[in-house]
Amino acid sequence: MRALPLRNAMRAVRQRALPLAAGLVLVAIGCAALFALWNMGLVRQGEIDVGQYMVRHLRYTYAEVVNLDRTLEAATLAPTDERALALVSKAADRFHVRLEMLSGLSRGPMVEPGTRFAPLARALSAEVDALVREGIPLDERRLAALRASSAALVRETGDYTRGLEAEIDAALRVKATETSSAWLGVLGSVLALIVLSALSLALVGRNRAVLSQLRLANGRDSLTGCANRRGFRDWAQDLSQETAHDPRQAGGAPPHAVLVFDLDRFKDVNDRLGHPAGDAMLKRAAHWLQDAFGAGGIVARWGGDEFVVATRIGPGGLADVLARLAARAERPLEIELGGETVPILFSCGIAVWPQDAATIDEAITCADAALYAVKEGGRNGHMVFRQGLLDARDRVLETRAGLARALSEGELFLQFQPQVDVVARRVVAAEALVRWRCGRTGRVVPPSEFIPVAEQSGQIAQIDGFVLEEACRAAAAWRRAGVTPRVAINLSPHSFRSADLAERVATTLLRHKLVPADVEIEITEGVLLSDSDAVARSLTNLGRLGVRLALDDFGTGYSNIAYLARLKPSLLKIDRSFLAEGDLAMRTNIVEGVMRLAQTIGAETLMEGIETREQLAFATRTGCRLLQGFLFARPMQADAIPAFCGTVAHDPQAGTRVALAS
Numbered sequence: 001m002r003a004l005p006l007r008n009a010m011r012a013v014r015q016r017a018l019p020l021a022a023g024l025v026l027v028a029i030g031c032a033a034l035f036a037l038w039n040m041g042l043v044r045q046g047e048i049d050v051g052q053y054m055v056r057h058l059r060y061t062y063a064e065v066v067n068l069d070r071t072l073e074a075a076t077l078a079p080t081d082e083r084a085l086a087l088v089s090k091a092a093d094r095f096h097v098r099l100e101m102l103s104g105l106s107r108g109p110m111v112e113p114g115t116r117f118a119p120l121a122r123a124l125s126a127e128v129d130a131l132v133r134e135g136i137p138l139d140e141r142r143l144a145a146l147r148a149s150s151a152a153l154v155r156e157t158g159d160y161t162r163g164l165e166a167e168i169d170a171a172l173r174v175k176a177t178e179t180s181s182a183w184l185g186v187l188g189s190v191l192a193l194i195v196l197s198a199l200s201l202a203l204v205g206r207n208r209a210v211l212s213q214l215r216l217a218n219g220r221d222s223l224t225g226c227a228n229r230r231g232f233r234d235w236a237q238d239l240s241q242e243t244a245h246d247p248r249q250a251g252g253a254p255p256h257a258v259l260v261f262d263l264d265r266f267k268d269v270n271d272r273l274g275h276p277a278g279d280a281m282l283k284r285a286a287h288w289l290q291d292a293f294g295a296g297g298i299v300a301r302w303g304g305d306e307f308v309v310a311t312r313i314g315p316g317g318l319a320d321v322l323a324r325l326a327a328r329a330e331r332p333l334e335i336e337l338g339g340e341t342v343p344i345l346f347s348c349g350i351a352v353w354p355q356d357a358a359t360i361d362e363a364i365t366c367a368d369a370a371l372y373a374v375k376e377g378g379r380n381g382h383m384v385f386r387q388g389l390l391d392a393r394d395r396v397l398e399t400r401a402g403l404a405r406a407l408s409e410g411e412l413f414l415q416f417q418p419q420v421d422v423v424a425r426r427v428v429a430a431e432a433l434v435r436w437r438c439g440r441t442g443r444v445v446p447p448s449e450f451i452p453v454a455e456q457s458g459q460i461a462q463i464d465g466f467v468l469e470e471a472c473r474a475a476a477a478w479r480r481a482g483v484t485p486r487v488a489i490n491l492s493p494h495s496f497r498s499a500d501l502a503e504r505v506a507t508t509l510l511r512h513k514l515v516p517a518d519v520e521i522e523i524t525e526g527v528l529l530s531d532s533d534a535v536a537r538s539l540t541n542l543g544r545l546g547v548r549l550a551l552d553d554f555g556t557g558y559s560n561i562a563y564l565a566r567l568k569p570s571l572l573k574i575d576r577s578f579l580a581e582g583d584l585a586m587r588t589n590i591v592e593g594v595m596r597l598a599q600t601i602g603a604e605t606l607m608e609g610i611e612t613r614e615q616l617a618f619a620t621r622t623g624c625r626l627l628q629g630f631l632f633a634r635p636m637q638a639d640a641i642p643a644f645c646g647t648v649a650h651d652p653q654a655g656t657r658v659a660l661a662s
Contacts, residue, residue, distance in 0.1 A: 054105070054107065054108050054164060055161060055164055055165060055168065057098075057101065057102060057105065057108065058108075058109075058157065058160065058161040058164065059161065060098060061098045061099075061102060061157060062154070062157045062158065062161060064091075064094050064095045064098045065095065065150060065153050065154050065157050066154055067091055067094065067095075068091045068092065068094075068095045068124075068128070068150055069147065069150035069151060069153075069154055071087050071088055071090075071091040072088065072091075072128075072143060072146050072147050072150055073147060074087065075087065075088050075138055075143060076138075076140065076143045076144070076147070079136075079137045079138035079139075079140055079143065080136055080137040080138075081136070082136055082461070082462065082465060084138065085132065085135060085136050085138065088128065088131065088132060088138070089132045091128075092125065092128040092129060092132060095124075095125060095128070096125055096129075096275055099121055099122070099125060100222075100223070100279075101222065104222045104223075109121075109156075109157075109160050115160065116156050117153070117156050117157065117160055120149065120152060120153045120156055121153060123149065124146065124149045124150060124153055127142070127145070127146055127149065128146060129274070129275075130142075131143070131146065133271075135499075135500050136500075218230055218231075219231025219232075219234050219235075221286075221300075221301040223279060223282060223283065223301070224282055224283055224286035224301050225286065225290075226286050226289070226290065226299045226300055226301045226307070227298055227299065227300040227301070228300060228301060229300065229302060229303070231298075231300060232298060232300035232302075232308060232310070235298045235310075236310070236360045239253060240253065253353070253354060254312055254313075255312070255313045255352055255353065255354070255355060256297060256310045256311060256312055256313060256352070256353050256360075256363075257309075257310070257311050257313050257318055257321045257350060257351075257352055257353075258308070258309070258310050258350070258351045258352070258353050258360065258363040258364055258366075258367050259293070259308070259309040259310075259311070259321070259348055259349070259350050259367060259382075260302075260306065260307075260308055260309075260348065260349045260350075260364060260367040260368050260370075260371045261285075261289065261306065261307040261308075261309065261346050261347070261348050261371075262305060262306050262307075262346070262347045262348075262371055262375070263281065263282070263285055263305040263306075263344065263345070263346065264345040264346065264347055264379045264380055265345070265379075266278060266281065266282075266304075266305035267305075267458075268497075269281055269337065269342060273337050273338045273342075274338075277337040277338060277342075278305075280335060280337060281335060281337065281342070281344060282301070282305065284333060284335045284344060285307070285333065285344050285346070286299065286301065286307065288328070288333055288344075289307055289309060292324050292328070293309045293311045293321075293324075296311045296312045296314070297309065297310045297311035297312055298310050298311075308364060308367075310353070310360065313352070318350075318352060318384070321350070322350075322382070322384075325346075325348060325382045328346070329346075329380065329381065329382075332344060332345055332380075345379065345380040346380070346382075347371055347374045347375050347379045347380060347381060347382070348371065348374065348381075348382035348383075349366075349367040349368055349369065349370030349371030349372070349373070349374060349382070349383055349385065350367055350370060350382060350383065350384045350385060351363045351364075351366035351367040351370065351384075351385040352384075352385075356385050365390070366385040366389070366390065367385060368393065369385060369389040369390045369392065369393040370383040370384060370385040370386075370389055371383075372389070372392070372393040372396055373389055373392060373393070375456055376396070376452060376456070396453055396456075399445075399449060399450055399453045400453050400457050400459070402438060402440075402445075403436070403450055403453065403454055403457075403459055404459065405439070406436050406438070406439070407459065407462050407463070407466070409439060411436055411437055411438065411439050412434060412435070412436050412463065412466055413434075413435050413436075413437065413470075414432050414433065414434055414435065414467065414470050414471060414474065414638065415432075415433050415435055415635035415636060415637060416430035416431065416432055416433070416474065416487070416635060416636060416637075416638055416641055417430065417431045417433060417628060417633060417634070417635040417636070418430050418485070418628070418632060418633045418636075418641065418644055418645075418648075419431060419485075419488065419606060419626060419627070419628045420626070420627055420628070420632050420648060421625055421626055422620065422625055422626075422627055423625040424625075425648060425649060426645070426648060426649055427483070427485045427641070427644065427645045427648055428485060428486065428626065429485050429486040429487065429488050429520060430474075430485050430486075430487060430488065430641050431488040431490070431522070431628065432467060432470070432471040432474070432487055432488065432489050432490070433447070433490075433635050434447060434451075434463060434466070434467050434490075435447070436450055451463075451492075454492075455492060455493075455494065458494075460492045460494050460495075461492075461494055461495070461498075463492070464491050464492055464494065464495045465504075467489060467490070467491070468489060468491070468504070468505065468508055469508060471487045471489045471519075472487065472508050472509060472511075472512040472514055472519065473512055474487060474638035474641070475487040475512070475514055475518050475519070476512040476513060476514055477638065477639070478638075478641055478642055478645075479514075479518075481642040482642065483641065483642045483645040483646070484518075485641065485645060486517070486518055486519065486520045486548065487518065487519055487520070488520040488521075488522055488550060489519060489520065489521055489522065490522045490552070491521060491522075493524075493527050493535075495538075496523070496527050496534070496535045496538045496539070497534045497535055497538070498534070498538065499534060499537070499538075501538045501541070501542065502538060502541030502542050502544070502545050502547075503541075505519070505521070505542065505545065505547060506545055515546075516545050516546030516547045516548075517546060517547075517548065519547050519548065520547070520548040520549070520550050520570065520571065521542060521547055521548070521549055521550070522550045522551075522552040522573070523539070523549060523550065523551055523552060523569070524551075524552050524553055528551075528567070539567060543567070543568065548570040548571065549567065549568075549569045549570055549571075550569060550570060550571035550572075550573055550606075551564075551569045551571070551572050551573065551603075552573050553573065553575040553608075554572045554573055554574055554575060554594060564597075564601055565601050568601060568602065568603075569601070569603050570603055570604065571603055571604045571605070571606055571626075572594060572597070572598045572603050572604070572605050572606070573605075573606045573607075573608055573628075574591060574594055574605060574606065574607045574608065574624070575608060575609075576608045576609025576629075578590050578591060579607075579609055579610075579615050579618070584618075587618070588618075588621075588622060591607070591619075591622045591624065592622055592623075595622065595623065595624060604626060605624055605626065606624070606626035606627065606628060607619045607624045607626070607627050607628070608628050608629065609628075609629050610627045610628065610629030610630075610631045610632065611629050611630045611631050612631065613631070615629070615631070616631055632648075
């Protein structure tokens, strides 16, 4: 351009600069025009991304790799500790997330050919996932191999990052030199300042466009394509600004339904079928949410398996939103994962903004409280926010936090309620009942308060481990004291879905020098009705181990007789609710029917909830000899069981008199 004659240069200025700088180019003459055209060419060049953003990603990745390496190092010190497994699992999840983010970029160590990073990272991720699936105890040789792999990946990540930083420095130096040269002509004349002013205006517009594009990109979830939290906040801010400048909405923002969704059993799918299956499940769920609610609002992935939706309420009111949810509940989404059809079920809490809350953040809090209530009620449903749910959610969160403290500080303890054979005049077993005495308030928290919270939060696995360990410890102490009642242990459905339940029971028995017949595992009918292959395998393995199986609260569900015959439980526990049946003949027929069924499958029968002499007389008339209830004894400390066994052996009515006297 500088070799052109001045007239041609002026013509070129008019042809190129007029559309951009409007009438300002008319005042540009001579060298100022040449300067403007030369710099316009530079301005039109696209922004150079020399890797600045990639370095940030790599630094985060380096931190996660180092975290995984240190976690593996720590796990080698306690390979049998459940907490070590949990820490390794958490570090592996975080590391997997970083790899997914790197894989979604257009450049970098995961997508560039010839780098050692990608194969090292994928191999390490797969090996750590395999280690976590194997569970406790952690394989020490595998841990050592993983340490070596993670150390190699730390070095590779650092080398790659340093090389990229060197390239960035060189590119930026070249760019700085070119930019400095571009502005040398600015000092030549006042006319150049006028042209630069026009160029500055053009740059401002371009920067705004770039910022708008960056804002859009930063507001998207890379996996699902939905908005992320930042995108949701930007949408809410834009809506507020539109409302403030729209005279037709002087009364405030139009009403929106705010929905918080949570995928039910997502963690089970992730753990059982792997992270790719979990990702596919999230994408399928996000696609339905976009179809159902995206047109009238926004769908955002809030994190993990949680989504937040805000959709404008139309003329049909909230009923339209509820109808869409009800239709989906009747016909759940399904997805093929790992050769099986997996249903995609949602729990959903709903609030109306601004009716329920002044701000959309507060509306999300209200919807989240409704979501908590849905989960407590059994999942796969929806609930509209109402007053009182926030307090209920806060109580749940307080219980969850207190339970974490209770597990770490030893606030849980067991009590044992004897089960008496009234014919043989002896205590045949004692049921272990978990209790929690809050260290801050001194209050004994009922299991009905903290067990559902623990099941929802995943803390139930630690509680089950505590109950199994302490119950076996107590049974061993009784045998050293000269009495041999079995210990009956209640475990959560979570434990029965665990592949290593029988192995953990066997290890605990061996540690306390007990035989399988010393322990009785109680199962609720709800566990049987779950129709889970994992539960069936656990029950089969426990039966092979020789542990007695007792069916608790029998009659409150709908047991499959054929399944009972295959399971062959040692004991059927008749639920206490049958004692409340007002019709004596009906009550008698029910109990005798259960006893005949038990006899058919070779099981004993125990009647729970014996609290009065009339109930004792009824149980005796039906021929039920195994009884449990406050009439004989309230739950007691483990060290009180031997003395109680001796008392019952010498005086079969002693337990009754003690109960009545108290």
